Amino acid sequence: MERFRxxxxxxxxxxxxxxxxxxxxxxxxxxxxxxxxxxxKADVTINKHETFLEVHFDIKGTAQLVCxxxxxxxxxxxxxxxxxxxxxxEEDREVTEEIMMIHRDTVSLExxxxxxxxxxLAVPMKKLHPRFREEDIDDEDESEEENxxxxxxxxxxxxxxxxxxxxxxxxxxxxx
Numbered sequence: 001m002e003r004f005r006x007x008x009x010x011x012x013x014x015x016x017x018x019x020x021x022x023x024x025x026x027x028x029x030x031x032x033x034x035x036x037x038x039x040x041k042a043d044v045t046i047n048k049h050e051t052f053l054e055v056h057f058d059i060k061g062t063a064q065l066v067c068x069x070x071x072x073x074x075x076x077x078x079x080x081x082x083x084x085x086x087x088x089x090e091e092d093r094e095v096t097e098e099i100m101m102i103h104r105d106t107v108s109l110e111x112x113x114x115x116x117x118x119x120x121l122a123v124p125m126k127k128l129h130p131r132f133r134e135e136d137i138d139d140e141d142e143s144e145e146e147n148x149x150x151x152x153x154x155x156x157x158x159x160x161x162x163x164x165x166x167x168x169x170x171x172x173x174x175x176x
Contacts, residue, residue, distance in 0.1 A: 003020070004111045005111070005112075006018065006111060007108045008046075008048065008106065008108060011046065012048065013050060014047075015046070015047045016047075016048065017044075017045055018045075018111075019042070019043055020111075021040070022039075022040055022042070023037075024036070024037050024038070026112070027116075030116050035065070036064070037064040038062055038063035038064055040063075041059075042057060042058065042059045042115050043057075043058040043059075044056070045058075052085055052087040053086040054083065054085055055086065057080065057083070057111075057114065057118055059078070059081075059115060059118055059119060061077075062075045062077050062078065065123065065127045066127065067127060067132065068126060068128060070132070074130060076123070076124075079122070080118045080119065082114075085098060085099045087099060087102070088101075088106075089101040089102070089104070090103070090104070092106075
């Protein structure tokens, strides 16, 4: 992970570009929990100011995922564009998802962890092989109509279907 460490003390107050190409070895360092294989390229732009660092991540590549339905391995394209602001302060802490506080004496930033997290966030919760995606979309449409959608119609409102209401609400409205 040494190659993903950027010495921020030696950087001048201007924009700096870094390019990283990485694959399976990178993911092995973080464990095989979510992603174990893939090929990625990350373009990192660090805009150094006197009181903060603005870091832009542009990550593109392909991750090998295992289908939840068939257990087949397939390639899933991932593209992520994120930004993190590192502000100098008294302690290291996360202010928000996009703003990190780092100690004034911090010598270097470890960008590898951020790159991994951005890739992991781009992986879908439901990993389906591309041949199952069309079937899954059709199944979701059908189940959505069957589960939870209750349509009330009355004989007087057949022509005016855009203002159909639940008869139980009509009774409650009379209580006002």
